Amino acid sequence: MNIVVYVKAMVDPDKASDDLTLVSEPAKNGTAVILNPYDKNAIEVALQLKEKYTGEVTAVSFGGDIETEKVLREALSLGCDHAFKVNDEGYESLDAFSPMLGSVLGKVPVADVSYFITGREAADDNQSIIGASIAAAVDADFVDNVDEIEFLENHSLKLVSRWDQSELSGIYEKTPLVISVTDTINTPRLPSFKAKMQAKKAKLDEVKVSDLTDLDLTQLNNLREKVDSTGVFEPEVINKENIIYDLEQDEQAVDKLMDNLKEKGIL
Amino acid sequence: MNNQTVYLCATTDDQSEVEALQKVVQESFSTASITVVAFQSEALDQTKFQASFDQNVDAITFLNVEKLSVLDPNAVAKAYNQYFQKNDAGRIIFYANRFNNGIAARVAASNLSAIVTDVEKIEATDDHLNLVKKSYSGALKRQITVTDAAPLIITVNNSNITLEKVAAKETAVTEETLSIDYQVPKTAVYKSLVDNDNLNLDNAEVVVAGGRGLKGAEEFKNLEKLAENLSAAVGASRPVVDNGWVPNTLMVGQSGKSIEPDIYFAFGISGAVQHTVGIENVKTIVAINSDEKAPIFKIADYGIVGDAKEVIEKMTEITAQK
Numbered sequence: 001m002n003i004v005v006y007v008k009a010m011v012d013p014d015k016a017s018d019d020l021t022l023v024s025e026p027a028k029n030g031t032a033v034i035l036n037p038y039d040k041n042a043i044e045v046a047l048q049l050k051e052k053y054t055g056e057v058t059a060v061s062f063g064g065d066i067e068t069e070k071v072l073r074e075a076l077s078l079g080c081d082h083a084f085k086v087n088d089e090g091y092e093s094l095d096a097f098s099p100m101l102g103s104v105l106g107k108v109p110v111a112d113v114s115y116f117i118t119g120r121e122a123a124d125d126n127q128s129i130i131g132a133s134i135a136a137a138v139d140a141d142f143v144d145n146v147d148e149i150e151f152l153e154n155h156s157l158k159l160v161s162r163w164d165q166s167e168l169s170g171i172y173e174k175t176p177l178v179i180s181v182t183d184t185i186n187t188p189r190l191p192s193f194k195a196k197m198q199a200k201k202a203k204l205d206e207v208k209v210s211d212l213t214d215l216d217l218t219q220l221n222n223l224r225e226k227v228d229s230t231g232v233f234e235p236e237v238i239n240k241e242n243i244i245y246d247l248e249q250d251e252q253a254v255d256k257l258m259d260n261l262k263e264k265g266i267l
Numbered sequence: 268m269n270n271q272t273v274y275l276c277a278t279t280d281d282q283s284e285v286e287a288l289q290k291v292v293q294e295s296f297s298t299a300s301i302t303v304v305a306f307q308s309e310a311l312d313q314t315k316f317q318a319s320f321d322q323n324v325d326a327i328t329f330l331n332v333e334k335l336s337v338l339d340p341n342a343v344a345k346a347y348n349q350y351f352q353k354n355d356a357g358r359i360i361f362y363a364n365r366f367n368n369g370i371a372a373r374v375a376a377s378n379l380s381a382i383v384t385d386v387e388k389i390e391a392t393d394d395h396l397n398l399v400k401k402s403y404s405g406a407l408k409r410q411i412t413v414t415d416a417a418p419l420i421i422t423v424n425n426s427n428i429t430l431e432k433v434a435a436k437e438t439a440v441t442e443e444t445l446s447i448d449y450q451v452p453k454t455a456v457y458k459s460l461v462d463n464d465n466l467n468l469d470n471a472e473v474v475v476a477g478g479r480g481l482k483g484a485e486e487f488k489n490l491e492k493l494a495e496n497l498s499a500a501v502g503a504s505r506p507v508v509d510n511g512w513v514p515n516t517l518m519v520g521q522s523g524k525s526i527e528p529d530i531y532f533a534f535g536i537s538g539a540v541q542h543t544v545g546i547e548n549v550k551t552i553v554a555i556n557s558d559e560k561a562p563i564f565k566i567a568d569y570g571i572v573g574d575a576k577e578v579i580e581k582m583t584e585i586t587a588q589k
């Protein structure tokens with residue numbers, strides 16, 4: 001019974017909006033690259049599965065060298081046993097708008113996997129499609145937006161999926177199972193200093209997209225040609241005409257605000 | 268390409284879902300051939316759905332899965348897959364929420380189609396679609412061009428558009444019963460979290476929210492008193508929830524709720540994009556923050572630079588006199 005957890009390197013949203021070129025060239029500034037925050041919760045679930053049951057945790061990351069290495073070492077420092085780099089070979093844009101990345105990730109050679117864990121979404125693309133496509137690639141059921149997990153006897157899991165307006169709870173016995181988790185499911189652990197130092201030296205496994213046999217690259221290329229992202233831009237700043245009172249200068253600030261809101265019919 | 272059928276897919280009869288799909292017709296596909304494919308369940312009543320869908324469409328089909336005990340996204344996706352195998356799928360559109368995004372992702376994965384979720388704008392031209400969606404949790408937007416991809420799956424988040432009334436023509440309504448190969452998990456329970464009986468973030472016209480600037484759980488008790496005076500619901504930023512000052516259900520933002528009250532008071536909230544993404548459709552934002560440079564003031568209509576505790580106290584006093 002092994003566990004795979006998928007981790008994504010992304011540019012820190014605050015840094016991305018300061019320098020839009022980072023979005024297409026994250027490696028330009030290694031310090032701007034962070035582990036997708038949702039993936040920290042996914043790693044935590046993977047480690048808990050290992051601790052409650054058995055098996056080893058492999059972290060898998062797709063992308064350019066510098067970025068994947070950084071987040072995989074972070075995953076190792078948190079307690080993952082192995083790390084697998086999937087070299088994008090110029091397929092970097094395939095991940096965002098099609099299920100093809102899931103097809104690639106599902107093919108990464110890790111033996112005897114019972115659980116595939118991902119974060120609910122990547123905080124850069126905000127697509128939330130990866131879990132479903134991994135599930136299709138490995139022919140497993142998919143439980144998404146898992147917000148509560150309980151480890152039962154005989155390797156069965158009680159999971160609660162929580163969406164905006166509804167929830168579904170149930171007991172899942174069948175494996176393999178693909179699970180995507182929310183960022184409110186747990187509080188991720190922090191790495192120890194020693195673990196960080198060890199992770200720096202650890203060996204990473206590596207595979208290229210073209211090494212993955214039984215992957216239909218024609219299909220992959222076809223789909224890629226049809227969807228093109230012409231880039232990111234900053235949202236329009238609505239320069240609001242606002243009325244700001246200062247409590248230190250004006251004792252009546254609160255009264256004035258409330259009067260104003262009432263006068264305008266807002267309150 | 269522009270004679271491809273547009274399929275509008277619905278999994279609930281919620282007003283926001285029905286309206287969002289109608290806005291897609293109004294904004295982007297007013298001349299296209301349109302079929303609505305609604306998944307019948309405890310969350311979607313056929314009569315109610317049909318009555319509220321009054322935009323011009325060519326057909327409405329209700330999917331019915333035999334013996335489905337709970338609304339499980341795996342089952343819903345399988346039903347849509349079966350439907351789209353029989354019908355030459357063109358463009359498939361869902362209303363964007365976490366449940367539907369999961370369905371859309373599963374359908375896209377099964378037929379390896381292109382997929383863009385949470386799309387704010389769809390511009391249809393003769394030979395391609397221009398889409399705009401949020402990226403970096405709302406800090407940036409991304410432009411995506413899709414040429415001749417079929418099927419293409421989109422989920423839409425278009426609450427900023429106003430729906431105009433039209434005189435709808437008669438629509439052909441059909442029902443399709445499917446049997447799918449899927450077993451729901453053991454002891455599965457599906458629950459709606461919509462609460463129309465009590466005042467809450469989803470239905471309140473006034474929301475008073477607190478952030479880390481409130482310093483502790485104690486000040487939230489005072490905020491509750493103010494909320495009572497204003498008939499308002501209480502909201503919170505993420506650190507407040509993480510610190511256990513208030514329950515999870517009060518969180519506003521990317522990991523919490525997107526809300527649309529008429530007026531939102533933000534006490535001691537800095538205005539990080541992951542928070543403000545949840546209040547972008549609020550009409551009036553009032554910020555109370557001791558730091559005049561806090562980013563929240565950039566999106567506020569009104570504000571007070573000052574101590575949140577003091578302002579809450581004063582406001583509670585003023586509103587109690589009424």
Ligand SMILES: Cc1cc2nc3c(=O)[nH]c(=O)nc-3n(C[C@H](O)[C@H](O)[C@H](O)COP(=O)(O)OP(=O)(O)OC[C@H]3O[C@@H](n4cnc5c(N)ncnc54)[C@H](O)[C@@H]3O)c2cc1C
Binds near residue numbers: 183541557573576
């Ligand atoms: C993946 C991800 C998802 C996230 N999702 C969410 C989400 O859904 N919702 C959310 O809210 N956040 C979310 N966040 C966190 C977000 O980035 C911010 O950290 C958070 O919103 C900050 O909360 P805050 O404004 O309460 O705290 P702070 O940023 O610490 O701001 C506190 C504010 O209080 C002011 N203040 C201090 N003392 C006083 C006083 N006495 N009187 C008045 N003002 C005072 C300060 O000037 C400051 O502006 C998410 C982050 C990530 C990475």
